[in-house]
Amino acid sequence: MNQEFVSTLLLTGKLAGLTTVILLLIGFPVAYLLAFRRFAMKSVVEAFISMPMVLPPTVLGFYMLLAYSPQHSFGHFLDQYLNVRLAFSFTGVLIASVVFSLPFMVQPLQTGLQSIPRSIREASYTLGKSKFQTFTHVLVPNMIPSIVTAIAMTFAHCIGEFGVVIMVGGNMPGETRLASIAIYDEVQAMNYQAANQYSLVLFVISLVILTVVFSLKKQDN
Amino acid sequence: MPTILIDIQHEMHTSDGKVMMEVCAEIPCQELLCIFGHSGAGKTTLLRMIAGLTTPHAGTIQVDDEVWFDSTRKINVIPQRRNIGFVFQDYALFPNMSIAEHLSYAQKHPNKAEVDELLCLFELEQLSDRKPHQLSGGQKQRVALARALAYKPSILLLDEPLSALDYEMRLELRAEIIKSHLHLGSTTLMVSHDIPEINELATQVMVLKGGKMVKMDTPNEVFKSHAHYRPLQ
Numbered sequence: 108m109n110q111e112f113v114s115t116l117l118l119t120g121k122l123a124g125l126t127t128v129i130l131l132l133i134g135f136p137v138a139y140l141l142a143f144r145r146f147a148m149k150s151v152v153e154a155f156i157s158m159p160m161v162l163p164p165t166v167l168g169f170y171m172l173l174a175y176s177p178q179h180s181f182g183h184f185l186d187q188y189l190n191v192r193l194a195f196s197f198t199g200v201l202i203a204s205v206v207f208s209l210p211f212m213v214q215p216l217q218t219g220l221q222s223i224p225r226s227i228r229e230a231s232y233t234l235g236k237s238k239f240q241t242f243t244h245v246l247v248p249n250m251i252p253s254i255v256t257a258i259a260m261t262f263a264h265c266i267g268e269f270g271v272v273i274m275v276g277g278n279m280p281g282e283t284r285l286a287s288i289a290i291y292d293e294v295q296a297m298n299y300q301a302a303n304q305y306s307l308v309l310f311v312i313s314l315v316i317l318t319v320v321f322s323l324k325k326q327d328n
Numbered sequence: 329m330p331t332i333l334i335d336i337q338h339e340m341h342t343s344d345g346k347v348m349m350e351v352c353a354e355i356p357c358q359e360l361l362c363i364f365g366h367s368g369a370g371k372t373t374l375l376r377m378i379a380g381l382t383t384p385h386a387g388t389i390q391v392d393d394e395v396w397f398d399s400t401r402k403i404n405v406i407p408q409r410r411n412i413g414f415v416f417q418d419y420a421l422f423p424n425m426s427i428a429e430h431l432s433y434a435q436k437h438p439n440k441a442e443v444d445e446l447l448c449l450f451e452l453e454q455l456s457d458r459k460p461h462q463l464s465g466g467q468k469q470r471v472a473l474a475r476a477l478a479y480k481p482s483i484l485l486l487d488e489p490l491s492a493l494d495y496e497m498r499l500e501l502r503a504e505i506i507k508s509h510l511h512l513g514s515t516t517l518m519v520s521h522d523i524p525e526i527n528e529l530a531t532q533v534m535v536l537k538g539g540k541m542v543k544m545d546t547p548n549e550v551f552k553s554h555a556h557y558r559p560l561q
Contacts, residue, residue, distance in 0.1 A: 229381050230420035232407040234434045234479050244433065248424035 119286040123265035130212040138216035168274025200276035219253025336387035342368040349539030362526040365536035371519040380407035413476030421460035428456040434478035486518040
């Protein structure tokens with residue numbers, strides 16, 4: 108097994124792992140707000156969060172690339188004051204991956220929170236428990252299948268991501284070259300054996316993750 | 329031993345459209361008050377307002393000298409600070425916790441001896457490690473009552489706690505409600521449609537009709553013209 112193959116898979120795993128951890132931290136508060144709070148323009152916020160599910164990845168990648176450019180305000184700010192350039196870097200790909208995978212984390216968490224009867228939350232409040240205590244002691248333990256689904260779907264989605272990554276990160280070995288891009292690259296070079304190795308690994312990982320998700324859903328039912 | 333003063337106005341949305349709820353009452357301490365009325369009369373809404381789970385549109389709720397709600401002074405004490413015990417119609421037990429864990433979670437300060445005492449009082453010792461899905465309806469009701477008492481509330485609020493049970497079980501569990509009321513030694517408010525149940529349990533009855541309080545008296549006085557309330561049964 109050559110070193111480039113291993114390092115590409117490790118980089119893919121690193122991106123998927125970091126994206127999942129970051130989204131777990133962001134996803135819970137966002138899902139909680141969407142599940143239990145009423146606020147102006149809630150439908151618009153929900154639509155924005157769900158956009159990556161219907162938007163072509165290249166569209167999001169294109170806008171993120173523009174945002175990262177020093178010719179635009181966000182990229183200019185980063186370049187000028189923090190000396191950071193996000194385009195064609197691992198950090199840039201990571202941020203794009205977090206944005207693009209947001210609905211895969213938020214939607215299962217939101218569904219999980221909403222599936223717990225309101226009286227259960229209220230019972231905890233009447234026992235003097237704060238919203239945070241209720242969240243950690245009552246809500247989270249009663250939505251484990253939804254949490255596992257959210258983690259698995261986010262991780263699996265990140266592993267297979269192509270369009271956003273190629274737009275924002277390009278194909279730089281050790282920096283932005285992920286397994287999905289390596290497959291495309293190897294096919295272009297007519298190196299089908301290497302493409303098959305990458306494909307097989309992604310196929311097996313995706314199959315295992317989806318089997319876990321469906322097993323959990325079956326148990327939950 | 330709190331006395332509850334209620335003077336609220338609230339617009340309810342019922343199957344018959346919008347109804348203006350207006351209740352003005354003083355509930356003396358240590359009473360076991362049953363709130364009686366047709367479906368949609370506002371019984372559960374009133375209980376939820378006292379608990380702080382529903383906010384009235386206007387008025388005041390005062391318990392002894394403490395104002396829990398005052399629309400003009402913009403006071404609305406959150407449920408966590410009202411020191412009430414609430415037994416929900418569906419019991420609202422936590423699926424992830426065993427019975428013993430329910431009681432420990434409800435306590436303000438961990439005290440194993442008090443948990444054991446409540447388990448014993450409600451004859452739940454043998455079931456203490458079981459989760460809610462392993463319990464019968466009657467056992468769930470006893471856990472819900474024990475959990476409410478573990479919190480040591482100053483007011484106990486029971487929302488049709490026996491309605492999901494069969495007739496035999498209801499008869500058996502009336503005693504548990506009296507036991508809970510006496511154990512707490514405080515004011516209990518219970519929603520019920522069942523006149524024999526109210527006659528057995530209540531010291532006072534509040535009758536609600538279309539959101540308005542039409543009568544509040546002892547069960548004997550309220551039900552002396554029993555036929556008037558027969559359609560509710």
